[in-house]
Amino acid sequence: MIKIDNLFKSFGDIDVLKGIDLEVEKGKTAVIIGPSGSGKTTLLRCLNLLEIPNQGNIAIGEKELSFHSGTKLKSTEMTSFRQQTGMVFQSYNLFPHLTVVENVMEGQVIVLKRSKADAKKRSLDLLAKVGLSDRAEMYPHQLSGGQQQRVGIARAMAMDPKVLLFDEPTSALDPELVGDVLKVMKALAEEGMTMVVVTHEMEFARDVADQVIFMDEGRIAEKGTPEEIFTLSTNPRTQQFLNKVAR
Amino acid sequence: MVLDERTERIIGILSDSFFPILKAGLYFTVPLTLITFALGLILAFLTAIARISGIKPLVAIAKFYVWIFRGTPLLVQLFILFYGLPSVGIILDPFPAAVLGFTLNKGAYSSEIIRAAILSTPKGQWEAAFSIGMTRAQAMRRIILPQAMRVSVPPLGNSFISLVKDTSLAATITVTEMFQKGQQVAAATYEPLWLYIEVAFIYLLFSTVLSYAQSMLERRFDRSVAK
Numbered sequence: 332m333i334k335i336d337n338l339f340k341s342f343g344d345i346d347v348l349k350g351i352d353l354e355v356e357k358g359k360t361a362v363i364i365g366p367s368g369s370g371k372t373t374l375l376r377c378l379n380l381l382e383i384p385n386q387g388n389i390a391i392g393e394k395e396l397s398f399h400s401g402t403k404l405k406s407t408e409m410t411s412f413r414q415q416t417g418m419v420f421q422s423y424n425l426f427p428h429l430t431v432v433e434n435v436m437e438g439q440v441i442v443l444k445r446s447k448a449d450a451k452k453r454s455l456d457l458l459a460k461v462g463l464s465d466r467a468e469m470y471p472h473q474l475s476g477g478q479q480q481r482v483g484i485a486r487a488m489a490m491d492p493k494v495l496l497f498d499e500p501t502s503a504l505d506p507e508l509v510g511d512v513l514k515v516m517k518a519l520a521e522e523g524m525t526m527v528v529v530t531h532e533m534e535f536a537r538d539v540a541d542q543v544i545f546m547d548e549g550r551i552a553e554k555g556t557p558e559e560i561f562t563l564s565t566n567p568r569t570q571q572f573l574n575k576v577a578r
Numbered sequence: 579m580v581l582d583e584r585t586e587r588i589i590g591i592l593s594d595s596f597f598p599i600l601k602a603g604l605y606f607t608v609p610l611t612l613i614t615f616a617l618g619l620i621l622a623f624l625t626a627i628a629r630i631s632g633i634k635p636l637v638a639i640a641k642f643y644v645w646i647f648r649g650t651p652l653l654v655q656l657f658i659l660f661y662g663l664p665s666v667g668i669i670l671d672p673f674p675a676a677v678l679g680f681t682l683n684k685g686a687y688s689s690e691i692i693r694a695a696i697l698s699t700p701k702g703q704w705e706a707a708f709s710i711g712m713t714r715a716q717a718m719r720r721i722i723l724p725q726a727m728r729v730s731v732p733p734l735g736n737s738f739i740s741l742v743k744d745t746s747l748a749a750t751i752t753v754t755e756m757f758q759k760g761q762q763v764a765a766a767t768y769e770p771l772w773l774y775i776e777v778a779f780i781y782l783l784f785s786t787v788l789s790y791a792q793s794m795l796e797r798r799f800d801r802s803v804a805k
Contacts, residue, residue: 379708379709380708381705381708381709406713406714410708410711410712410713413708413709413711414711416709417709417710418705418706418709420702420705420706420709422702424700424702424703424705424706425706426703426706426707426721427725428724428725428728437710437720437721438710438711438712441712441716441720442710442711442712442716443711486706486710487709487710489710490710490711
């Protein structure tokens, strides 16, 4: 479903991604872990072109893009590529001027040109799925962080993406709210959604991931099954990182 | 109680002149304010969009325009339009000249308010809009502008109220708005102190009504804005 080849990205003089190769199969969940500054979030943001890589290849579904220094992507190319993925943000980024159900409807009506009635029906179904049916007519600021994040997931799902991207979806949440969000994510993974998740929740990685990717200093230092990474790894950087988070 | 002759005279002048001055306000000051504000907003909006479009010639034109009209006094701008342009054959009637002058001036100031409001919308809102597949134009129209509007209501309201008062400058280019009317009566009656206080009072009346309208509008728009 996703194939990344030799991906490079730098911000000014700082090289953030230094040759990433990665494949994620359809229906699988890849969890990216690693110290802050290792390039996890940048890699994720490259997948929906919120960052434009300097070099390399990204293929998602049937669409493939090659990047070279100085590539200027057409905006139609970018939007059609983006429409294959949905993204859940660390800070939710819900639209504050729209109600919860309008947040979920917005992309369906404006981008997918669904009728309002269809979009609303789909939105209410999704809100039921994330356990927020009773919040549909509220505004985002009236919701807790965990509830807002679940709306964020519903908003991303509403576009019927091939892949869901999660950028540290629980990092901004109070500890007692993390569980509800992870539960929704786990359910999606079990339904066969293809997901790429950047997170610090090692429990989730161990539990849900088909593939764990450990990133360090802009490279993939190690990847494998949760068992290979969390139990069997002999890579000193991986062990050092895991020790730190465990503490 | 018997009032002395002078007090009686002043009261007589004030009550006789109140409605003519108010009428000048309703016939000239209010239309001038409303027309200019509406046109100025449109101009301001286009200028703000041009400024942030990233298209070099548009950015340059917008910057130049704001530079000129913010950097020179409104009074001088009005004089150039009304007294200056006839010497190159462009003759404007007082009222259109005032509308043009105020519009150009307000457009320049308000464009900065609108631009700041658009730029103050958090980057995450753009990203969220892009992430659901919106184009830049769709994101601007559906996500950014509605939020920027809410942010810009209070400062635009302020500039609207200051416009009401600024229109008194139109008197200098012979528009018979309230202040001009007040001047005429003051000159005829030799009671400038009381007359101008009366004029000030009527301006206060207008801006109080507008302040109230502004706060109603703000309350209506008072839904949360992204942090």
